[in-house]
Amino acid sequence: MTELFLHEKAMIGPCMDVKAHDGLLYAIQRGSQYPGGSLCVLSADLTLLARYVGLGNARQIEIAGNVAVITAREDGLWLFDISKPQPRLLCHYQTVEYATGVALWANFAFISCRQYGVQVLDISNPRKPIHIAFIRIGEVQSATVADGILYGGVWGGMKVVVADVHDPAAPKVLTEIPLMGRGDGVHVKDGILYAATGQHARGLLNSTDHSDPAFGMGNGVERFDVRDPASPKRLNGRFLGKGYCVSVDMWEPALYGDTLVVNNSILGVFGLEPSTLEAKWQLLPPARDGKEDAVTGVTSLGGDLFVATAYGGLYAARKLALGEQEANQTEQKIATQPQPFWQSGENAALTARYHGSFPVLELAETKSTLALACGEGGVHLLDKQSLRLLAVIPTAGMAQDVKLHDDTLYVAEAAAGIEIFALNGVEYKKLGHFQASKPIYQLLPSESGRYLMCSYAVDKVCMLDISNPADVQELYRRQNKKGPLYGNNFATNKMDDGTMLLFWHQDGLVYTNPDKGDMEFHNTLYRKRKGFCGYCAGHGIETDGKHILYTDGDGYVFLPWEAPEYFEDIPVYAVEKKFRGLLTLKDGLMVAAKRSAGLVTVLDVKDLTAPRIIAKVETNASPSKAIFVGERIFLPGGRSGLLEMTLS
Numbered sequence: 001m002t003e004l005f006l007h008e009k010a011m012i013g014p015c016m017d018v019k020a021h022d023g024l025l026y027a028i029q030r031g032s033q034y035p036g037g038s039l040c041v042l043s044a045d046l047t048l049l050a051r052y053v054g055l056g057n058a059r060q061i062e063i064a065g066n067v068a069v070i071t072a073r074e075d076g077l078w079l080f081d082i083s084k085p086q087p088r089l090l091c092h093y094q095t096v097e098y099a100t101g102v103a104l105w106a107n108f109a110f111i112s113c114r115q116y117g118v119q120v121l122d123i124s125n126p127r128k129p130i131h132i133a134f135i136r137i138g139e140v141q142s143a144t145v146a147d148g149i150l151y152g153g154v155w156g157g158m159k160v161v162v163a164d165v166h167d168p169a170a171p172k173v174l175t176e177i178p179l180m181g182r183g184d185g186v187h188v189k190d191g192i193l194y195a196a197t198g199q200h201a202r203g204l205l206n207s208t209d210h211s212d213p214a215f216g217m218g219n220g221v222e223r224f225d226v227r228d229p230a231s232p233k234r235l236n237g238r239f240l241g242k243g244y245c246v247s248v249d250m251w252e253p254a255l256y257g258d259t260l261v262v263n264n265s266i267l268g269v270f271g272l273e274p275s276t277l278e279a280k281w282q283l284l285p286p287a288r289d290g291k292e293d294a295v296t297g298v299t300s301l302g303g304d305l306f307v308a309t310a311y312g313g314l315y316a317a318r319k320l321a322l323g324e325q326e327a328n329q330t331e332q333k334i335a336t337q338p339q340p341f342w343q344s345g346e347n348a349a350l351t352a353r354y355h356g357s358f359p360v361l362e363l364a365e366t367k368s369t370l371a372l373a374c375g376e377g378g379v380h381l382l383d384k385q386s387l388r389l390l391a392v393i394p395t396a397g398m399a400q401d402v403k404l405h406d407d408t409l410y411v412a413e414a415a416a417g418i419e420i421f422a423l424n425g426v427e428y429k430k431l432g433h434f435q436a437s438k439p440i441y442q443l444l445p446s447e448s449g450r451y452l453m454c455s456y457a458v459d460k461v462c463m464l465d466i467s468n469p470a471d472v473q474e475l476y477r478r479q480n481k482k483g484p485l486y487g488n489n490f491a492t493n494k495m496d497d498g499t500m501l502l503f504w505h506q507d508g509l510v511y512t513n514p515d516k517g518d519m520e521f522h523n524t525l526y527r528k529r530k531g532f533c534g535y536c537a538g539h540g541i542e543t544d545g546k547h548i549l550y551t552d553g554d555g556y557v558f559l560p561w562e563a564p565e566y567f568e569d570i571p572v573y574a575v576e577k578k579f580r581g582l583l584t585l586k587d588g589l590m591v592a593a594k595r596s597a598g599l600v601t602v603l604d605v606k607d608l609t610a611p612r613i614i615a616k617v618e619t620n621a622s623p624s625k626a627i628f629v630g631e632r633i634f635l636p637g638g639r640s641g642l643l644e645m646t647l648s
Contacts (some may be wrong), residue, residue: 001279003196006286006307006315015308019340020325021063025084025299025306026048027314028058028070031438031457036415038069039080039087044301046316050086056415056439057457060142062298064104064330067126071099074441074458074487075414076398077111079126090126091576094375094398095119095357096134096622097487097537099597102154104328108168109131112140115537115596115620118152120168122336128357131639133339134620135171136597137161142252146188146329148176149229153183153195158202158218160186160195162229169336174230178202180237181218189326191227192235192274194249195260196220207463207528216244221253221262221270221277238277243267248294248310256300257323263295269307271320283317284385285309291399335395341640345433345617348602348647352621353387353634354380355641362636364404365629368425371409372642373399379411381426384629387642391426395419396433400441405449408469412454414439421468432469436462444490447498451475451514458484461502461521463514477516478521482506488582488625489535496545503541503550506532509559524559526567533567535598540625547608551580551592555611575603575611582625591626591645593635598623600635600645615647 014033019026024041029592031037037055042048045278061068067090076095080087096119100113103411107124117136121129132348135150138161143152148166160177181197188194197220200207204214222237233468243266251264259280260272269283284291288311297308301324303318343350354360358377369390372380379393379402393409397416402409408431409421421428438457445452445466452464452472462477462604483505491501499513510527513516526533533552540551541559548559552590555574564570579601587608593599602615622638628647637643 002281004281004283004317005398006283006317008046008316008318009044009312010048010314011142012040012042012048013313014311015296015314016058016310017061017313018299018306018308018352019061019063019068020299020301020306021068021082024085025300025301025314026061026063026068027308028055028061028622030058030072033054037072037075039068041087042314044206044304046314048149052080052087052089054415058161059100060102062102062104062328064328067467069102069104069109069123071111073098073100075439075631077102077109077121077129079123079129081126082382082491085353091129092376092398093121093129093530094361095309100143101140102152103143103145104330105148105165106330106332106334108334110143110145110150110165112152115139117596118143118150118222120165120171122168124333125185126144127384130337131338132168134622135163135165135169135173137163137173137326140178140214143185144186144188146481149188149226151186151188151193151226153184153186155184158182158197160193162232164229165647167323167336168334169339177224177232177234177386179222181220184250187253187255188226189255191225193224193226193232194253194255194260195222195224196253197222197265198251198264199249208531216242219243219264219267219375221250221260221272230294237279238272238279240264241644245294246293248296250296252297254298254325255323256305256325259320259322260298261298261305263298263307266292269295269305282305283487285312285315288312294546300582341621343567343617343619343621346615348600348615348617348645350600350617350619350621350635350643350645352637352641352645354382354389355637359638360636360642361638363627363634363642364402366404366409366423367407370629370634370642371402371404372636373397373402373411379409382642391428393421393428401443403443403445405445407498408449410443410445410452410466412440412443414441416505418443418452418472419452420472432472434464441487442485442490444492444500446500448515453490453500453512455485458486460503462511463512463519463521476519476521478510478529480504480507483534488537489539489541491541491543491548492625493543493545493585495543501541501543503535503539505535508563509548524561524563526559526563527565528567537595538580540581540592541584542585544568544585544608549583549585549608551583556583573609573611575613577613577616579603579613584626584628586628591633593623595622595624602647619643636639
């Protein structure tokens with residue numbers, strides 16, 4: 001194997017992905033790499049021709065015709081017209097969760113949304129994508145579609161899930177293919193599936209133990225015969241080397257003529273013979289400040305290979321004589337309708353009470369209305385009883401969260417910051433606007449209403465003084481130690497003394513009480529014997545004022561202020577059936593909404609030490625944290641609208 005080094009570089013800064021189209025290169029940069037996140041258009045000689053700034057946390061790009069589709073994790077989906085050198089924004093679309101991967105087939109975009117599976121969008125009109133269906137197949141990072149069959153690389157599950165999407169509104173899972181490492185990028189050509197794997201190998205006992213024999217041993221590529229997609233056959237595989245990078249963990253295969261190119265994070269880029277997987281060459285980017293760079297994407301143009309890296313930037317490897325990148329299969333057009341809302345369950349029912357072309361992401365109760373955060377649709381005010389639309393408050397950005405204190409409404413609008421309105425029935429007046437340095441997705445007012453806790457992007461939590469809405473001041477903040485704020489991890493209720501709570505992935509319990517003069521965030525870290533105590537799609541945190549509840553496994557625990565030696569030593573209050581989800585507590589009832597699975601569970605918790613499930617509902621909606629309005633229970637349902645749960 002020939003070892004090659006990358007030297008020729010575009011002077012644009014670090015990149016997350018790159019695609020060639022019509023003789024040009026389209027490279028994307030996330031906000032932490034380039035202020036605001038950007039789409040760069042370059043010629044083959046790496047001359048910058050145009051740049052669009054404002055993508056946020058850009059992750060992957062695919063192109064079909066003259067439309068570029070870009071995922072941006074918590075910042076959703078961006079669609080651009082690239083018929084001219086300067087990209088023109090067509091649409092910014094709110095996805096169900098972190099938009100990570102994108103695949104284009106026919107007139108559809110298949111968006112890999114991590115723990116939420118794959119969201120199917122009809123992009124026949126790229127200005128107005130239409131939500132068609134969810135394919136709930138696990139923690140999908142990347143996917144591809146070939147001849148009406150979707151192949152999704154599932155990360156934690158170490159597998160590829162195969163689904164028939166000939167009718168995108170009625171996808172059917174055909175089978176699962178186990179992999180030797182964590183799944184991510186996949187590629188299919190002439191009935192052969194190439195699946196890249198990374199990080200750890202099967203059999204890993206402890207993801208925090210570097211001495212575990214499987215640690216860092218999952219990096220490779222595997223081949224499967226999928227001419228019969230329902231009965232795949234493994235052909236062979238190749239181990240690419242030991243390595244582990246948690247901050248930039250992505251890997252992807254692609255065929256360029258007679259060379260299979262596989263990029264694998266810090267191991268670089270490999271050129272392999274497609275059938276035997278024998279290595280022809282390995283490309284390595286230069287180290288940055290003595291640290292290994294991580295490859296994030298590759299593309300071919302004019303026989304040359306262009307390599308995006310997380311720290312160094314965009315490189316060119318000349319004279320490799322590669323074939324061109326194949327175009328996405330978008331010639332076929334399929335007419336379909338969105339999958340109808342459905343629900344089934346025991347002792348309860350869900351009803352979609354209000355919906356439209358916008359998502360319903362959060363809601364707050366005012367004196368006479370319900371205020372709904374509707375993404376690109378702004379804030380909708382509904383009559384509290386009839387749920388009839390009374391007014392729409394246009395917002396500067398995508399309305400992600402709404403919170404109310406007295407008659408003041410606070411709206412988190414991602415990159416547009418926070419808008420503050422005075423409400424009087426359906427009359428509203430803008431009181432102020434706070435533009436943060438990072439996008440804002442979550443809000444929680446303090447008990448007094450003088451302070452507002454908010455998330456900055458996914459790596460900081462901040463406290464604001466909002467006593468003067470026209471002049472909001474940041475008081476203090478906390479940077480994450482490890483892992484992102486996944487969303488909805490602020491406890492809605494507060495402790496009896498007003499202490500505000502959140503649970504932060506691998507940082508544990510974070511709490512503060514500015515009303516009592518506490519001007520810093522504290523945290524309690526809970527260690528596990530194996531792995532870590534984290535907060536992901538299935539978890540929730542809430543308090544009844546005295547106890548701090550956190551969902552774990554078959555039930556929930558009461559989080560102690562002082563951590564024991566190991567988290568597993570904390571008693572679990574279990575139920576007869578496993579449940580998890582975002583928690584809401586009121587008057588002896590607990591509602592747990594597991595958005596990633598479409599499950600809503602209601603428990604009798606009059607005795608918190610003896611929980612009992614009294615109702616359970618499954619739906620194809622994306623139910624978020626429940627809100628009690630009097631005796632009624634509402635849940636934001638994403639693209640399915642506002643849901644109401646009734647108990648029988």
